[in-house]
Amino acid sequence: MELFKVNGKINSGKLALSILVPTLGGSLAGAFANRNTQEEYGELKKPSFSPPPWIFPVAWTALYTSMGVAKYRAAQKAALKNEEAKVLVPYNLQLGLNFLWSFLFFKWGLRGTALAEMVLMLAAITWTTYEFYQYDRTAGTLMVPYIAWVMFAMGLNASIWQLNK
Secondary structure, three states: OOOOOOEEOOOOOHHHHHHHHHHOOOOOOOHHHHHOOOOHHHOOOOOOOOOOHHHHHHHHHHHHHHHHHHHHHHHHHOOOOOHHHHHHHHHHHHHHHHHHHHHHHOOOOOHHHHHHHHHHHHHHHHHHHHHHHHHHHHHHOOOOOHHHHHHHHHHHHHHHHHHHO
């Protein structure tokens, strides 16, 4: 429970909303972007390091939950200094880019564009992590697995794009 405390308190409503937005948003973006695309994705050539499909929803649920907790912690601390925008601007930017990627890659089949967009997303995640860390070390640290996963996903995206030109 200490993870959810900021200055000794838990704001349950803000914590729940901070977790719900990326988790539900990611699920909805994935559902809409992946509608009627799984057969096509299944036919693509994939690199040897491509994980089984069930890994993706498990990983993303954990990552969205972690980034929600990180956002909650950083925003709560930044709000004490009336500097919430410093953490919310990069966070919202990276989250929007995260949701957009699924449409670029799956729905519209723009795998090269999705790769370029992912480079921007990684930069926005790194910026977010830096800003979170300035207010709360735990919040910054909670973003590190997300960075690692997106770097892995970038390699996967690049490989699939190259194998299926």
